[in-house]
Amino acid sequence: MSDPLYSGPEPTKLTIHQTDSPKDLLPPDQLKFGRSFTDHILCATWDANKGWSAPSIEPYKALSLDPAAAVFHYAFCCFEGMKAYKDSKGNMRLFRPEKNIRRLNTSAVRIALPAFDEDKVLKLLAEFTKTESRWIPEGRGFALYLRPTMIGTEPDLSVSRPQSALLYIIGSPVGNYFGSSGMKAISLEACSSPVRAWPGGVGDKKVGGNYAPTIVAQESAGTRGFQQVLWLLGDPQVPEQQYMTEVGTMNLFVAWINPETQTKELVTAPLDGTILPGITRDSILDLAQERLVPQGWHVAERRVYMTELKKASQEGRLLEVFGAGTALIVNPIRSISWNGEVIDCGLKEGQEVGEITITMKTWIEDIQYGEVEHSWSVVI
Numbered sequence: 001m002s003d004p005l006y007s008g009p010e011p012t013k014l015t016i017h018q019t020d021s022p023k024d025l026l027p028p029d030q031l032k033f034g035r036s037f038t039d040h041i042l043c044a045t046w047d048a049n050k051g052w053s054a055p056s057i058e059p060y061k062a063l064s065l066d067p068a069a070a071v072f073h074y075a076f077c078c079f080e081g082m083k084a085y086k087d088s089k090g091n092m093r094l095f096r097p098e099k100n101i102r103r104l105n106t107s108a109v110r111i112a113l114p115a116f117d118e119d120k121v122l123k124l125l126a127e128f129t130k131t132e133s134r135w136i137p138e139g140r141g142f143a144l145y146l147r148p149t150m151i152g153t154e155p156d157l158s159v160s161r162p163q164s165a166l167l168y169i170i171g172s173p174v175g176n177y178f179g180s181s182g183m184k185a186i187s188l189e190a191c192s193s194p195v196r197a198w199p200g201g202v203g204d205k206k207v208g209g210n211y212a213p214t215i216v217a218q219e220s221a222g223t224r225g226f227q228q229v230l231w232l233l234g235d236p237q238v239p240e241q242q243y244m245t246e247v248g249t250m251n252l253f254v255a256w257i258n259p260e261t262q263t264k265e266l267v268t269a270p271l272d273g274t275i276l277p278g279i280t281r282d283s284i285l286d287l288a289q290e291r292l293v294p295q296g297w298h299v300a301e302r303r304v305y306m307t308e309l310k311k312a313s314q315e316g317r318l319l320e321v322f323g324a325g326t327a328l329i330v331n332p333i334r335s336i337s338w339n340g341e342v343i344d345c346g347l348k349e350g351q352e353v354g355e356i357t358i359t360m361k362t363w364i365e366d367i368q369y370g371e372v373e374h375s376w377s378v379v380i
Contacts, residue, residue: 006115008052009044009167011123016131019059028137031175033327034145038135038171042128045153046114048163055124057131060170066155070162076152077208078107081326082279083143083174084129084380086136087370092129094378095368097122099279100148107205108150112161121148125169126380132171140369141176145327177328183353183361185334186227188247190306191217192236196246196274203245203274211249218248228323230336232306233274239339243303245274250323250331251281254304255346255356257317263298264319266356270301280324280364283376287363292356306338313343320354321345330361 019039026036037060044055070076082100085093101118109115125148129136136144148169152162178184194217197203202210214229221229228248234241244252251268258265266288269275288299312318321333332353336343347354366372370379 005048005051007117008046009055009116009120009124010052011055011120011127013054014056014124014127015054016057016127017059018057018131021059025135026173028139028142028175031137031142031173033174033177034172036172038132038144038173040128040131040171042124042169044124044167046116046165046167052114052116057128063166063168065153068155068157070152070154070156073157074152074159075207075209076111076113076162076165077149078104078111078113078206079147079149079208080104080206082146082148083326083368084136084146084171085143085368085370085377086138089370091370091379092133092136093368093370094126094129094380096279096283096376097125097378099282101125103206103277103279104148104150107207110202110205111207113150113152113165116167121167128169128171129380135171135173137173137175140365143174143368145172145174146170147172174327183332183358185332185347185352187225187334188228188230188336189221189224189226190230190232190242190244190336190338191221192232192234192242195233196231198233199273201274204271204276206276214249224337226337230338234305240305240307242306242338243269244306244309245269246276247323247331247333249327250325251276251278252321252323253281253284254309254321255319255354256312257319258298259312259315259317261298263296264292265298265300266292267300267302267304269303278325280326280329283364284324284330284360287360291363306343309336310338310341310343313345318344318346320347320356322354322357322360324360329364330357332357 041060042057045053080100150167154162154164230247231245232242254267323331333345367374367377
């Protein structure tokens, strides 16, 4: 970047202070998503007059922030979720990390936080991962979850661009999301109100304000036996106008037989500003274009209306529905409750996952764990 205020943080100035009291590693079967953390934290501060400070890796610590810090009052917060993997040879790998860092930069700029040099932050991310290498659990399905985060730190209650910010990275070892019992299909409750995102909003950014408002709806659905919420847009008074966006915190995919062409089709919502551009989503689309299209499939990014989904299910054309995201790669969906009806999503009785869903998981994991060499898997 040409502007010196936004040209850091500078990895050549990185200092590393290793902890004198390393924590004990948890047994792999006791790892729970986001509940335990590694020994260190990477930090870099930003000031509107000085730009980015020299970054540091220090022992994991609590942050000291003024009660008036902008992050607490106006949600000046954005973050990323990504993973580091260990392959069968002991190499550390990151999966398409440049996409996560680019999305973090885009999110930061959208909410008036400072931009940064993406190549430099990628180098810092790699150094942090190397520092925490002992925390990367071995075995397929296991990884070190990485959480780069940026927050506004200026103590100022005026609604204005923060003049100071903090970029930090922490890590959390994670086990197999589905545990020893294997993948389980979930049931969804379609939700028209509240909405997760709206045209012109920040649904396509990974900002903190997108997540807290979804919890009450998620808990409410849980009391009725549903594991996740399917977020809808469109006039709830006109069923024909309602269309699917995301499921919980995942992108959504539908595999069905197109009624006009009678060909198999994999469909997901377009990036219209309400959809998070997921790295897993993008990977599935690319792999499907490369490997499914030659088999006669069609891959499309377009709105899927609930009436279309219902009709496809009734006519036996709905093959599979699944969510996609970093935490679990894919999650099969058994049924969707909408407008007083239950839509069967194609799984047979006793079946937990469909062929396309498990194929996508296998293809992506093969790359993540270095079983198949691919440019997306970066050895550090």
